Amino acid sequence: MERFKDQSDLDAALVRLGQLDRRCVPFIELCQPIPLRQRPGGLGGLLRILLGQQVSVASANAIWQRFEAAYPGMEAKALAEASEEDLRACSLSRPKIKAVTRIAQAFADGFDPDGLLEQGLSVVRTELLALHGVGPWTADIYLLFCLGGRDVMPSGDLALQVAAAHLVGADERLSAKQLEELAASAWQPERSAAAHLLWAIYRDLKAGRDGVI
Structure with a gap:
């Protein structure tokens, strides 16, 4: 399975995304930098994503620092x-x-999402969703950040929903279903590049960057 290994992989995917959907091109040019989001995988990577659910970035970072200090290994x-x-x-x-x-018990019993990669992202996602407390957003973020999946859209992400509405000129934030359908119809097989672009758009919207708002 092809994975994003470094920034050059994402940059190439963004070029292909612009060819798939010309609406993305001006935002790709305006919203630089568009950094590749990468995190270590395994148990620690999954738990960091889980603990960041439904809290602010600042709160998530504070919780993770306390958790990592208590369980460094x-x-x-x-x-x-x-x-x-x-x-x-x-x-x-x-x-x-x-x-x-x-x-943690599942990992202690031998669960290894990275080891399932050869069977495809859909298999990894299914196995992640079978874990207690892991929903679609957590599974998709793990596939994207920790495994470098090249065609993943975390459609439940609020920031992506807001940015996607801005990109397509919608008056209101897209629902998760609307974003999922948009990504499948317009951005496949470059949905991961689209997700990175949408996060960059959201960042610049929050900052009030000229040309984006």
Whole structure:
């Protein structure tokens, strides 16, 4: 399976995206830089994404720093056996405590999403979604950031929904279903490049960058 390995891979994919959908071209030119988003995979990578769900970026970073300090080795067995009290001290909610211990147990039992890559992203996604606490957004972000998947659109991402509406000239933020349908019809097989572009558009919208708003 082809993966994004470095920035040059994303840059080439953005060129192809512009050829697929000319609406993207001015934004690709305006919204530079469009950096490749990469994170380590494995248990630590998945848990970092999970703990970042439904909280601000600042809160997610603070929670992760406390969690990583408490469990620097990210050892699956230790996390699976961690007490609720210790995990609560890392500012984890009860649902996330349950998810962390269940996911850690799966890894301790041999779950390896990276090892499933040869079977395709759809297989990896299905196996991730079978884990307690892992929904479509978490699975898609893992495929994109940790595995470098080249045709992934996390359609449940609020920032992407806002940016996509701006790109196509819609009056309101797109729904997850609308973004999924748009990505499938207009950007496949370069949906990962489109996601990176949309994050750059959202960044510049928030900053009030000239030419983007």
